[in-house]
Every structure is written in structure tokens, then in C-alpha cells.
Amino acid sequence: MTQAVVVDDSHFMRTVISDILESDGIEVVEQAADGEAGVAAVETHDPDVVTMDVEMPRMNGIEAVEEIMATNPTPVLMLSAHTDEGAEATFEALEKGAVDFLAKPGGEVSTEISAHREALVEKVRSATRADPSSVGDVETDDEAIEADHEYVANPTLVVGASTGGPRVVEKVLSDLPREADLRVLVVQHMPDGFTERFAARLDRRSEYDVAEAEDGMRIGGGEAVVAKGDYHMEVAGYGNGRLRLRLQQDEQRHGVRPAIDTTMETAAEKVDGPLTGVVLTGMGSDGAAGIEAIKAVDGATLAQNEETCSVFGIPARAIETGCVDRVLPAEEMGKAILDTIRENG
Structure with a gap:
């Protein structure tokens, strides 16, 4: 018992x-x-x-x-x-x-x-x-992350996480240099009232300008958003290197809102530039369909490994689809994301 x-x-x-x-x-x-x-x-x-x-x-x-x-x-x-x-x-x-x-x-x-x-x-x-x-401090190989500064134009990153995610998401974003010029969408299973505070913490601890998502918001390079609690976040449009977001309250998916799948699937549909999807620690299967969608449009896909996950649910279900390119420990995720958007990669 x-x-x-x-x-x-x-x-x-x-x-x-x-x-x-x-x-x-x-x-x-x-x-x-x-x-x-x-x-x-x-x-x-x-x-x-x-x-x-x-x-x-x-x-x-x-x-x-x-x-x-x-x-x-x-x-x-x-x-x-x-x-x-x-x-x-x-x-x-x-x-x-x-x-x-x-x-x-x-x-x-x-x-x-x-x-x-x-x-x-x-x-x-x-x-x-x-x-x-x-759970603990995630070490970073700073030298490896700074080894190459040639990045593709207009890359988009979608990160999904649940149980145990905030600490890992924070570390991943803090490892991304501003010069990579990513447009970053974060979906962390979290209730309304907490996502704004989470965005503020990410803003303080990364080189990116981070805010809680708003309906109709547009984001460009060097900007990141956190899906608002109790709202699904969709990519409604993409042009001139900028994403346009839509928030909606359709029924929950996998028992949650926001759902990782919703953001990843709409990103795969609308974004015609470089696209990377990442699934991190968490309970359940949200994100598996999203990873499949990103892979189907030739995007890059990464998953956190079991050893560094608090709960190896979300990454495990994504890996089972056969659509994950690389499985990595949390401390290597920042470098792996940058590898997907290097000019020489």
C-alpha cells in the first residue's frame, strides 16, 4: 500500500x-x-x-x-x-x-x-x-554550447514538459544563446496563475525575452512564450520570421490544458522554416502525437532520457513512436537543440 x-x-x-x-x-x-x-x-x-x-x-x-x-x-x-x-x-x-x-x-x-x-x-x-x-542541479558543458555560432535563419523550438519540468525547462532555456535567434514555445502543464510567474522566472534566467502567451501575440527571434494555464496554445500563422499565436479553450487533451500536442501539431502545420520539438520529463502521453507531426514535416525531435527524468512518461511515449531523433540527458539538451539549427549540421 x-x-x-x-x-x-x-x-x-x-x-x-x-x-x-x-x-x-x-x-x-x-x-x-x-x-x-x-x-x-x-x-x-x-x-x-x-x-x-x-x-x-x-x-x-x-x-x-x-x-x-x-x-x-x-x-x-x-x-x-x-x-x-x-x-x-x-x-x-x-x-x-x-x-x-x-x-x-x-x-x-x-x-x-x-x-x-x-x-x-x-x-x-x-x-x-x-x-x-x-532532481538536482543540471550541469552544463558551456564550452560545447559555445563551440559554433553559425545558425540557420528563423528557427522555431517547441518544448513540452509536465511533472518535474520547470527546473529542466529553466535550464534548457538558460543554455540557449540569444544569437541562435530562436522563436521558443514552451508548454508546461501548469494551472492558470502560475504560468505568468513561470514566464517571469524564465525571462530573468535566460537571454531570451520570455512572456506568458496572449491571444493574437506575435513573436520573433530571441523571444519565447509560455502557454497560459487552462488555454491551449496554437500557432495560427507564420510569416516574415514571426509566429502568430492563438489561445483557445477547447476540451482538454490527455486530461490537460494546455496540451503539448496542440502546440506541436499546429507548429508543424504552419511553420515552414527550421522546426525542433523537445519533450521533457512528465507523466502521460501528451507530446507523442506532436513529435510525430514535427517529424512528418522533417523537423528535428529530441527527448529527455529516463535517467534524468523525474517521471519517464512523456518522453517514453514519444520515443515509442519511433519519431525521436535523439534521446539525451537533461544537461545535454541545450547543446543538442543548437546542433539541430547549425548551418553545418
Whole structure:
């Protein structure tokens, strides 16, 4: 039986979360009221998964995640307030090693959490499949990345990721030099309210100008967008080296919106210049059809390898299509992307 530790400073939230998990056959071996007690509970019980609040006394969730990863690496699911402060704290926790997060509906002490029971259970079960040992700093071979500066004109890159993705996406974009002049489309499975903050983090940490996607937006070389949470992002047009985007709320695909497949398929249809598709760590099969579409128009296709994935789902399904050109560790993805757009490649 799957075993969990529930960490939250609200007795109400601990009780509700525990009841939801146990009603689905997940045994809650201990409830902890702060990060310090949560770290001790993980050491004592060695659970399969931890649900972790962010704001707590004595030791907050970010500090607790860092300590757990240092002493007893365990998949951690963050439960975050749906606020700007909650979003920023969540990304810090993901940097420290948390594998995924769920936004609490209604705030820190959420009376609405029961209505989201399916999402909570799905996230917890997904987290148990994550490999916490794959979480850590991704090293980069800077010399290899800077070895050649001759790139093709007007290249487009589509990157898709889910569980464990934010840290890897951030590293991949930080490894792309501005002179490569890519138009970058990022689809990270993430709810509305978090994608804007994620885009801001990518903007600070890369040479590209990164923003959350807007309907009708046009992007050119050196610019990147993050698909807006709860909206599919389509490439609606392409001309003079610029992409035109459309956001829509058609039904979910693979149970998610935005879907990687939607962006990749429309990019394959509309972009007539160099096109590269990349699938990174995550649960499910979203991205497999998109990779097939990009390969069908002679685009380049890359997938993250199992050893560096938190969850080897999305890349595995893409690889199974037979349409992936190269399978690489996360730390080599930046160089591999640049290899696909070199004049001599």
C-alpha cells in the first residue's frame, strides 16, 4: 500500500487531505504540523510520498523540502496558495527538489479542497512514480554550447514538459544563446496563475525575452512564450520570421490544458522554416502525437532520457513512436537543440 506523510500547519487541512488520500487506499502514516516535524516523520517512516504546505512555523515547506532531499530523498508534492507569493514559493520548492504541486483552491486553509479530491489523488499517485534522485542541479558543458555560432535563419523550438519540468525547462532555456535567434514555445502543464510567474522566472534566467502567451501575440527571434494555464496554445500563422499565436479553450487533451500536442501539431502545420520539438520529463502521453507531426514535416525531435527524468512518461511515449531523433540527458539538451539549427549540421 502507498504510504504518505501529510505536512500542513492547519489541523483542518491535515485532516481533510488525509481523509481524501485514505479513502483512495493511500495510507497516511503520520500528519505533521510544520516542516521540522515533517522532516522527522519522513526519516521515521520512509514514505512513498509527502504532501507539503508552503507557509508553516519553525521550518517552512521550502526549507523542509531541501532537508528531505539532503537526508532522505522522497517525492514531495507541494500544496500552494493560488497567489503570486504562493507561486513564487512553489517554484523555489521545485528548485529544491519537490516534484510537483497542486494549487489549493480558496487559499491556505481551503474549505474547497474536497471538491478537488480527484486532482489531489492523481497528483499524489503521480508523485509516487517520480524519481527524487533525478532532481538536482543540471550541469552544463558551456564550452560545447559555445563551440559554433553559425545558425540557420528563423528557427522555431517547441518544448513540452509536465511533472518535474520547470527546473529542466529553466535550464534548457538558460543554455540557449540569444544569437541562435530562436522563436521558443514552451508548454508546461501548469494551472492558470502560475504560468505568468513561470514566464517571469524564465525571462530573468535566460537571454531570451520570455512572456506568458496572449491571444493574437506575435513573436520573433530571441523571444519565447509560455502557454497560459487552462488555454491551449496554437500557432495560427507564420510569416516574415514571426509566429502568430492563438489561445483557445477547447476540451482538454490527455486530461490537460494546455496540451503539448496542440502546440506541436499546429507548429508543424504552419511553420515552414527550421522546426525542433523537445519533450521533457512528465507523466502521460501528451507530446507523442506532436513529435510525430514535427517529424512528418522533417523537423528535428529530441527527448529527455529516463535517467534524468523525474517521471519517464512523456518522453517514453514519444520515443515509442519511433519519431525521436535523439534521446539525451537533461544537461545535454541545450547543446543538442543548437546542433539541430547549425548551418553545418
